Amino acid sequence: MKRTIHWTLAGLLLVLFAGLAGTLGKSGPTPFDDAVGGWIRGLRSDGLTVFFKALSPLVSTTVFAVLLVVFAALFVFAFKKRLEPLLLIVNLAGAFGLYRVLKGVFERPRPPASDALIHAAGFSFPSGNALMSASFYGLVAYLLYRHWQKRKPAAAWTAVLIGAVLILLIGVSRVYLGVHYPTDIAAGFALGIAWMLVCAASVLKRG
Numbered sequence: 001m002k003r004t005i006h007w008t009l010a011g012l013l014l015v016l017f018a019g020l021a022g023t024l025g026k027s028g029p030t031p032f033d034d035a036v037g038g039w040i041r042g043l044r045s046d047g048l049t050v051f052f053k054a055l056s057p058l059v060s061t062t063v064f065a066v067l068l069v070v071f072a073a074l075f076v077f078a079f080k081k082r083l084e085p086l087l088l089i090v091n092l093a094g095a096f097g098l099y100r101v102l103k104g105v106f107e108r109p110r111p112p113a114s115d116a117l118i119h120a121a122g123f124s125f126p127s128g129n130a131l132m133s134a135s136f137y138g139l140v141a142y143l144l145y146r147h148w149q150k151r152k153p154a155a156a157w158t159a160v161l162i163g164a165v166l167i168l169l170i171g172v173s174r175v176y177l178g179v180h181y182p183t184d185i186a187a188g189f190a191l192g193i194a195w196m197l198v199c200a201a202s203v204l205k206r207g
Contacts, residue, residue: 052173099128116178130188
């Protein structure tokens with residue numbers, strides 16, 4: 001039954017992604033982008049700018065590689081799990097491939113560089129940072145929750161909370177820094193969580 005729920009939720013998120021993709025014009029922001037993006041950028045301050053810029057390395061290739069090794073070792077040596085390291089590799093590779101292919105399909109220009117606080121190259125939709133953070137950090141939090149839910153419920157829910165907050169902040173940071181529209185982030189989250197659920201379903205019993 002749990003596996004069926006995972007697939008169903010993943011399907012609903014794909015429908016959400018398709019709906020967001022359908023709202024895009026040939027260029028420029030949607031009304032949702034203007035409203036939400038304007039509000040987030042209106043919060044800019046020196047302190048918040050430093051904070052949100054500091055989040056950018058958390059979705060870099062180097063950090064993902066390091067965290068992959070760390071969590072793979074944790075699952076193998078501490079938790080005695082053999083499938084999870086391979087699952088994390090497949091998760092990262094799939095997320096990377098998804099956003100690279102889809103950016104080329106939609107070719108949505110990024111917000112004007114004049115309003116950006118950092119440099120970002122490439123197309124805008126969907127956000128690769130949002131997709132990969134939701135997929136990878138979401139899967140790590142999910143696996144930790146599964147391992148700790150019975151023996152250490154407080155630790156299990158803490159992992160989920162940290163993962164959720166981190167993913168949300170990374171998404172918000174891309175809008176705040178002016179390199180993505182809110183619809184880019186929402187689409188990245190929808191697709192990233194859907195892919196995470198597909199990966200997570202592989203460790204569940206059939207049903």
